[in-house]
Amino acid sequence: MRDLVIAMTGASGAAYCLRLLEVLVAAGRTVHLTISPAATQVLRHELDLQVDLNAFDPQQLLPADGQVSSDSKLKLLKPDGGGGYAASSIFSDSEVFTGKIVYHHYRDYSSGIASGSFLTGGMVICPCSMGTLASIATGQSQNLIHRAADVHLKERRKLVVVPRETPLSVIALDNMKRLAEAGATILPAMPGFYHSPKSIHDLIDFVVARICDQLGVQNELIQRWGADSSRG
Numbered sequence: 001m002r003d004l005v006i007a008m009t010g011a012s013g014a015a016y017c018l019r020l021l022e023v024l025v026a027a028g029r030t031v032h033l034t035i036s037p038a039a040t041q042v043l044r045h046e047l048d049l050q051v052d053l054n055a056f057d058p059q060q061l062l063p064a065d066g067q068v069s070s071d072s073k074l075k076l077l078k079p080d081g082g083g084g085y086a087a088s089s090i091f092s093d094s095e096v097f098t099g100k101i102v103y104h105h106y107r108d109y110s111s112g113i114a115s116g117s118f119l120t121g122g123m124v125i126c127p128c129s130m131g132t133l134a135s136i137a138t139g140q141s142q143n144l145i146h147r148a149a150d151v152h153l154k155e156r157r158k159l160v161v162v163p164r165e166t167p168l169s170v171i172a173l174d175n176m177k178r179l180a181e182a183g184a185t186i187l188p189a190m191p192g193f194y195h196s197p198k199s200i201h202d203l204i205d206f207v208v209a210r211i212c213d214q215l216g217v218q219n220e221l222i223q224r225w226g227a228d229s230s231r232g
Contacts, residue, residue, distance in 0.1 A: 004031050005032045005148055009131075011042070011128060013046075020124065027217055029121075029217065037053065040053060120152070124162065133176065134175050158185070161184050205221040206222050
C-alpha cells in the first residue's frame with residue numbers, strides 16, 4: 001500500500017480531517033501530513049487544540065485521555081454525544097498508532113511529497129479553504145500544500161479536495177470546475193442523512209467514509225445505501 005498525503009487548511013471543519021487521520025492510521029496506512037498556519041487557528045477555535053507547526057507532535061492532534069481537559073470541545077464529538085473520552089482516540093475506541101503519521105512543515109519544499117518521483121496513493125486536502133483552492137487552480141505553488149497538490153495533478157494521481165464553504169461565489173465555483181477538469185475530485189463536506197445519523201460523530205463519519213472510498217481504503221463507517229435489504 002502506497003503512502004497517502006493529507007493537508008489541512010484554514011476552512012471550518014477541522015474535525016473531518018482529524019477523524020480522517022484517525023481512520024487512515026488505524027487502517028495501517030502511512031500518512032504524510034502538512035498543515036497551514038490558518039488551520040492551526042481553526043483547530044484552536046473549533047476543537048481547543050494547540051498545534052505548534054515548528055515543533056509538531058502527532059499527539060497535538062490525537063491527544064491521549066489524560067491530555068484532554070474536562071471542558072474540552074473534543075468531548076462533544078464522541079459517538080454517543082456524551083462526555084466520555086477514549087484514550088488515544090478522538091471519536092472512537094480504536095487504538096491509534098501516531099508513529100504512522102509523518103509530518104512535513106508547510107514551508108519545507110525538500111519534502112518528498114514536493115516531488116513527482118515520490119510515489120503516493122493519493123492526496124486529500126481536508127478541509128480545503130477557498131484560498132488554497134484558488135492557489136492550486138491557478139498553479140501558485142506558494143507552499144508545500146500547493147506544490148504537493150500540483151504534483152498529484154501533473155502525475156495524474158488521485159487528488160481529493162474537500163471544500164467547506166457556503167454560499168459559494170462564482171469565483172469558487174469556477175476554481176472547482178477548473179480543478180475537476182484537471183483531474184481532481186471535488187468532495188464537499190456535505191453529510192447525508194439517509195443513514196439516520198444520531199450524533200455529530202455520525203455526520204463526520206459520512207464525509208470521511210466518502211473520502212476513504214475515493215482513496216480505496218475499505219471502511220465500515222456508515223450504513224451504505226442498498227446495504228439494508230428492508231429498503232427494497
